[in-house]
Amino acid sequence: MTAQLMTGTDLARETLERAAERARHLEAETGVRPCLATVLVGEDPASVTYVAMKRNRCARAGVESRHVPLPAATTTEELVAVIRELSEDPTVHGILLQHPVPAHIDERAAFEAIDPAKDVDGVTMASFANMAFGHDGFASCTPGGIMRLLDAYGVDPVGQHAVVVGRSPILGKPMGMLLLARDATVTYCHSRTVDLPAVLATADIVVAAVGRPEFIKGEQLKPGAVVIDAGYNPGNVGDVDFDGAMGRARLVTPVPGGVGPMTIAVLIDQTVDAAARQTALAAASV
Numbered sequence: 001m002t003a004q005l006m007t008g009t010d011l012a013r014e015t016l017e018r019a020a021e022r023a024r025h026l027e028a029e030t031g032v033r034p035c036l037a038t039v040l041v042g043e044d045p046a047s048v049t050y051v052a053m054k055r056n057r058c059a060r061a062g063v064e065s066r067h068v069p070l071p072a073a074t075t076t077e078e079l080v081a082v083i084r085e086l087s088e089d090p091t092v093h094g095i096l097l098q099h100p101v102p103a104h105i106d107e108r109a110a111f112e113a114i115d116p117a118k119d120v121d122g123v124t125m126a127s128f129a130n131m132a133f134g135h136d137g138f139a140s141c142t143p144g145g146i147m148r149l150l151d152a153y154g155v156d157p158v159g160q161h162a163v164v165v166g167r168s169p170i171l172g173k174p175m176g177m178l179l180l181a182r183d184a185t186v187t188y189c190h191s192r193t194v195d196l197p198a199v200l201a202t203a204d205i206v207v208a209a210v211g212r213p214e215f216i217k218g219e220q221l222k223p224g225a226v227v228i229d230a231g232y233n234p235g236n237v238g239d240v241d242f243d244g245a246m247g248r249a250r251l252v253t254p255v256p257g258g259v260g261p262m263t264i265a266v267l268i269d270q271t272v273d274a275a276a277r278q279t280a281l282a283a284a285s286v
């Protein structure tokens, strides 16, 4: 048996085209062009590449991007000050602080300096709480993109055993909450999980978000499972052994061409949403 590929490239392109159309409409109606501020601390080559990809997709969607590169030696206080300033700048509608920041910086403090109205990357505690309670707010981009992929491929999480491997604040943890909101039975697995293979053996949906190349093997999967590989390891290698998964699962996301493009599409989609909301609010207050 060979699984079907669950690709994100086409869905991401469609999402970006719709976002571009909405951005054009907003600009025609109000003269406001959506603007995403991208903040990058240091020059980690992978992060430089990701931010360049995000800005490139912004340009394609008619979204302005304002890049703020900061030296690796930036302090928490300096970074928080920069992000506060962007939060208060009415010409900036969305803010992305590229993760990870250098270890001496309190990343949580920096994320929390993002105005929740501009948190198009879905990284603040306010966004997490809104998402977890089913209120309006921005989803963390990778989990948000994964939900859109599941919907596009007709995977209904209701009653399914969804296993999230990883519990990071902007990926694994919000992923489980989004699946829970759609009535999946959710299990989180992590480095202290005693018997991961036993849990995986009963997983209808697996989301791999651990950051270890080919950590999950095909023979560990339940036959017919839906496998989402959210790993982005050096060299474009996922967290799942792709060939093994293809021989055992029903649907598998490739790396590259799966979750990654959806992450960026959601970021830009949410930037256009943020600009539209902020512009409507500004119009209402004059």
Ligand SMILES: Nc1nc(=O)c2c([nH]1)NC[C@@H]1CN(c3ccc(C(=O)N[C@@H](CCC(=O)O)C(=O)O)cc3)C=[N+]21
Residues within 6 Å of the ligand: 049, 050, 053, 096, 097, 098, 099, 100, 121, 123, 141, 142, 232, 236, 255, 256, 257, 258, 259, 260, 261, 262, 263, 264
């Ligand atoms: N605040 C923050 N928000 C993020 O969303 C965030 C982040 N920090 N830090 C790093 C991770 C990683 N990430 C990716 C986005 C797109 C691809 C992507 O599109 N990858 C392409 C391949 C890329 C290539 O060809 O090099 C693909 O999978 O097809 C991958 C990884 C967002 N992240």
